[in-house]
Amino acid sequence: MTAPATTESPFTTESPYTTDTAATAVATTPAVAAVTAEEPATAPKALYVYGIAPAGIRTPRSAGVDGAPVRLVSESGLCAAVSDAPPRLRPRRRDLQAHQAVLDDMAAQGPVLPMRFAVLSPRTDTLLSQLRADAPHLTEQLEGVRGCVELNVKGTVVPGHFADLVRRDDQLRALALRTRRRPDYEANVRLGEAIALSVRREARRAAREVVDRLAPLAVRTVQGTTDDEQVLSASFLVRSGDEARFREAVAERARACGDRLALSVTGPLPCYSFVDPRPATPAGR
Incomplete structure (x- = not known):
C-alpha cells in the first residue's frame, strides 16, 4: 500500500510489506524485529492492522493484540481486520500469538494479505482511503494466493x-x-x-x-x-x-x-x- 511512514502515510510504523520466512518467532508465526511502538497521544483512534481480505468474511473470533476485540472495516470490496492499538506495543509472545490467531481465522475463510506484527494506521478514514486507492492491486494480490497456503x-x-x-x-x-x-x-x-x-x-x-x-x-x-x-x-x-x-x-x-x-x-x-x-x-x- 504505502512506503515507510511519513506524516501522510496511513501507517505509523515501518512498512509491513517485506517478506522473510527464514525463521519463526513462535509456532507458525513469522519472525519480527524487536521494536517498540508508542501510540501518540494525539491519535487516540489509531488502529492495529492484522490483514486484508475480500469483503464479506466474518469477523475473526480470536482476541487481538493486548486482548483487544477485533473488527472489520470495509471498502471497495475489501476489508481489513483491525483492533484499537495499545498504548505500548512490544513483541511479547502472547501478542505474537494473538496476531497469528487473527490471521488464522481470516485464512480459514479465504485468501488474506497478512500484515507483519506492529503495523498501525493512524485513523479509520486513512485506512479506508488507502483500501479504496489500492483496491485493484490488492484484489489482484488476493486472487494470486486464493486457495493456497x-x-x-x-x-x-x-x-x-x-x-x-x-x-x-x-x-x-x-x-x-x-x-x-x-x-x-x-x-x-x-x-x-x-x-x-x-x-x-x-x-x-x-x-x-x-x-x-x-x-x-x-x-x-x-x-x-x-x-x-x-x-x-x-x-x-x-x-x-x-x-x-x-x-x-x-x-x-x-x-x-x-x-x-x-x-x-x-x-x-x-x-x-x-x-x-x-x-x-x-x-x-
Missing part, C-alpha cells in the same frame, strides 16, 4: 557421516592417510576442516535436490537466507488440496537424504512470501 522447508547439515565421505572422496582419503601416518595438531585441524567443508558441500547438494523435487508441486517458490549450518530455507506456495502430497514428498526426501540433511516443514502459514500489498506506484506519488 505457504509451507516453509528448512534443511540443516547432519554431521557424522565422515567414513562414507572419506571413502568416496580421493583428496579427502589421501589427506586422512597422511594425517594417520604423521599425526600432529595442524594435520588434524586440516583434516577436520576438510571434512567439515565436504559435509556442507554434500548437504548443499542435497538441498538443491530437495528444491528440485518440491518446486513442481508448488505454484511458486521463494528461496530464503541460508548459512553454513542451515543450508536450505525455501517457501512454497502450495494449493490447499496439494498440501498432503507436498508433505509426503518432503518426507520422502527426508528419508533419501537423512544422512546429509535434516528437513523440517513449518506451516501452513499466511502467504507472507508471495504477496506484496504495495502497488508499483504508491497512490498520490
Whole structure:
C-alpha cells in the first residue's frame, strides 16, 4: 500500500510489506524485529492492522493484540481486520500469538494479505482511503494466493557421516592417510576442516535436490537466507488440496537424504512470501 511512514502515510510504523520466512518467532508465526511502538497521544483512534481480505468474511473470533476485540472495516470490496492499538506495543509472545490467531481465522475463510506484527494506521478514514486507492492491486494480490497456503522447508547439515565421505572422496582419503601416518595438531585441524567443508558441500547438494523435487508441486517458490549450518530455507506456495502430497514428498526426501540433511516443514502459514500489498506506484506519488 504505502512506503515507510511519513506524516501522510496511513501507517505509523515501518512498512509491513517485506517478506522473510527464514525463521519463526513462535509456532507458525513469522519472525519480527524487536521494536517498540508508542501510540501518540494525539491519535487516540489509531488502529492495529492484522490483514486484508475480500469483503464479506466474518469477523475473526480470536482476541487481538493486548486482548483487544477485533473488527472489520470495509471498502471497495475489501476489508481489513483491525483492533484499537495499545498504548505500548512490544513483541511479547502472547501478542505474537494473538496476531497469528487473527490471521488464522481470516485464512480459514479465504485468501488474506497478512500484515507483519506492529503495523498501525493512524485513523479509520486513512485506512479506508488507502483500501479504496489500492483496491485493484490488492484484489489482484488476493486472487494470486486464493486457495493456497505457504509451507516453509528448512534443511540443516547432519554431521557424522565422515567414513562414507572419506571413502568416496580421493583428496579427502589421501589427506586422512597422511594425517594417520604423521599425526600432529595442524594435520588434524586440516583434516577436520576438510571434512567439515565436504559435509556442507554434500548437504548443499542435497538441498538443491530437495528444491528440485518440491518446486513442481508448488505454484511458486521463494528461496530464503541460508548459512553454513542451515543450508536450505525455501517457501512454497502450495494449493490447499496439494498440501498432503507436498508433505509426503518432503518426507520422502527426508528419508533419501537423512544422512546429509535434516528437513523440517513449518506451516501452513499466511502467504507472507508471495504477496506484496504495495502497488508499483504508491497512490498520490
